[in-house]
Amino acid sequence: MREPAFSGSLQLQSDTDKQFVPVSLVYSAMSVLESQRYALEDLDRLEQAIADRLLAPPKSHRAKIAQQHEIAKFLERIQQQSKFLLTSLEDPDGLRANEIEKIHGGQTSTPLDEFYKQYKEIKDFHRRYPNEPVDNLEENYRKKRKTETTEDEAAGGQSSAVDVIESMFTGEEHLGRYLDLVAFHERYLNIRGVKRVSYVQYFDVVDKFAQISKSSKDEEYFKYITALSSYLQSFLRRTQPLNDPDGMIDKIGEDFEKEWEEKAKEASTVEKADGPVENGWYCSACDKVFEKQTVYDAHFTGKKHKKNAENKKTGGSSHTSVQDLKARVIALREYEIVKLFEILAKERADTKVNVERKSALTVRERQLEMEALEREENGEEDSEDEDGAGEGSGGDGEDGKIYNPLKLPIGWDGKPIPFWLWKLHGLGVEYPCEICGNFVYMGRKAFDKHFVEPRHIHGLRCLGIQNSSLFREITSIQDALTLWNKIKREKRAQESMQEQAIEVEDDEGNVMSEKVYNDLKKQGLL
Known part of the structure; x- marks a missing residue:
């Protein structure tokens, strides 16, 4: 059969x-x-x-x-x-x-x-x-x-779509929108000799391996770049499954092999000479560059240099081969990270912008943003039902209280406005005004309107400013005083120019301004 x-x-x-x-x-x-x-x-x-x-x-x-x-x-x-x-x-x-x-x-x-x-x-x-x-x-x-519906959903269970997709990404990745490099940033700071940078700055130096000294590239550094390369490969497979991620990763390895062989051929034809080089003093036996000449001269008497020099005469050593192998593996991981970041350039830029933006948000704004993102991802339409004002939403209880968990403004009908309208008008954006006593206006419309309201005009008059129409978009007391002093100086200069513009002539034919003429006449000199 x-x-x-x-x-x-x-x-x-x-x-x-x-x-x-x-x-x-x-x-x-x-x-x-x-x-x-x-x-x-x-x-x-x-x-x-x-x-x-x-x-x-x-x-x-x-x-x-x-x-x-x-x-x-x-x-x-x-x-x-x-x-x-x-x-x-x-x-x-x-x-x-x-x-x-x-x-x-x-x-x-x-x-x-x-x-x-x-x-x-x-x-x-x-x-x-x-x-x-x-x-x-x-x-x-x-x-x-x-x-x-599936059997699990019919029994009241959670949809497996949430289980499969959300278990595939971490919370920081937001379903593949952003990279989650928090743990790698901490490991980067623990590498010996690297400059301490913030998480936002880390996105600019994460693939700048030339800035890291050769002495810092130890076993811990190798584990760090290996884990980072593995994470980027995994992220590429999870976010771009239809773009042949395995083919792209294999292509990166093939390109590295070609470049490494070309560099090896160039290095074999051009051998460095002992002595001064661009960034210090080079020893071909130890294959090392010394920053100071005193250290370079002193190392010749060391046992390590003598052993390396002897091995060089006899045709090399197994130690050198091991060092070359380590350098090749480290170079491969660094090359993979650089190329993977080129493929994920958009996600890298978006992640940096998102980190900078989130650092400026309040806890309440972050909570509202997460709720809005969850609504969007679940495919829910922002309607009155979702805001607690629709039928069967339980918006008006028996005690007459309005169900408003998002603390949305109340509309003309006495109910919270829809979330999409709140988001459209930017009512979640705060605009503080120092002239109004650090009062915070919610939304751009309310902020633009307050410049002609009594609160703002009273604040300007307290500063000695009379013409409030010239001070729109100015909310800082220092900026308002600076502008007012500039306006007064320009006004005085303009009045002085007008006085100098009128010329008169005395009995002897001397031409002078009207102000000088009046002053001399009052003193009895004319």
């Missing part, structure tokens, strides 16, 4: 519940031709399933990541089925040819006899296993509708 085309089970992921359900491909009575037909049908179903998902763009970032991973599973399944078909069609064991010959009757029986024989085998199989489930490929690859 022909063995089944596939043994075991394959993990497939549906579109909505994202659970990995086993699809059994074990058919004890499956022939070679039937297994090939089954594989061809499976390929058609997989292509149709991929097309169905690509024709329905995801509405949220979580749905996008889930769809990409699901399509990646389908593509992996296509490769497995195609590989089986190619091997089966080549027929290395001759099983396919024997089966075709049996179908035609062969030399000992007729085609009808062979048909009844196989029919009897199938009936015997189902008699022995009456409850054997039949796999439905159309149902396995079908995209679930929103109205359908």
Whole structure:
């Protein structure tokens, strides 16, 4: 009897519940031709399933990541089925040819006899296993509708979409939007000899390995760059499953091998000479650059230098080979990190901006932002129902209190305004004004309006400023006083110029300004 085309089970992921359900491909009575037909049908179903998902763009970032991973599973399944078909069609064991010959009757029986024989085998199989489930490929690859629920969801459990996708990323990664390098920043600061930098500054120096001295690249440094390279590879696989991440990583390794060989050839043709170099004094026996000449001269009498010099004369040493191997592995990890950051340049820039922005937010603003992001990722529409003002939301209790957990402003109808309107008008942004006694205005509209309100005008008059129309957008007391002094100086200069512009002439024909003429006349000099 022909063995089944596939043994075991394959993990497939549906579109909505994202659970990995086993699809059994074990058919004890499956022939070679039937297994090939089954594989061809499976390929058609997989292509149709991929097309169905690509024709329905995801509405949220979580749905996008889930769809990409699901399509990646389908593509992996296509490769497995195609590989089986190619091997089966080549027929290395001759099983396919024997089966075709049996179908035609062969030399000992007729085609009808062979048909009844196989029919009897199938009936015997189902008699022995009456409850054997039949796999439905159309149902396995079908995209679930929103109205359908899984057994766990029907029992009140959490949707597996949340389990699969959110367990794939950490909280700092925000479903693959940002990098989580907090732990690597701490390990970087523990490397001997590196300059202490903040987490924001770390994003600028994380791939600047030339700034780290060679003496600092010890075992701890190697563990650090190995872990960082592994994390970036994992992040690339999780966020870009359809861009062939393994192919990109392999390409990075191939490019490194080529560059390393080229550098090795250049180094073999050009050998450094002992003595002064660009950044110190070089010793070819120790393969080391000394910063000071006194240290360079003193090391010649050391046992280490004498041993290295002797090994150099006799054709090298195993120690040098070990050092070269370590340097090559470290260079490979550094090269991988640099190239991976080039691929993840957008995520790196977005992460830095997000860290800078979050450092300026208050605890309340961070909480509101997380709630808004959760709503967006869950595909919920911001409506009155969500804000506690819709039907059945429990907005107005028996005691008349309004349910307003987000502390949103109250609208004209006496109920909290919708969250999307609060976000649209920027009512969560604080605008403090020092002239108004450090009063904080919520939203740009209220901030622009307050410049003509009594509170702001009274604050300006307390500073001795009369014309408030010239002081829009100015909220600092120091800036307001500086501008007012400048306006007064310009006004005095303008009045002086007007006085100098009028000229008069005395009885003797002397021309002078009107002010000088009046002063001389009052003194009786004219």
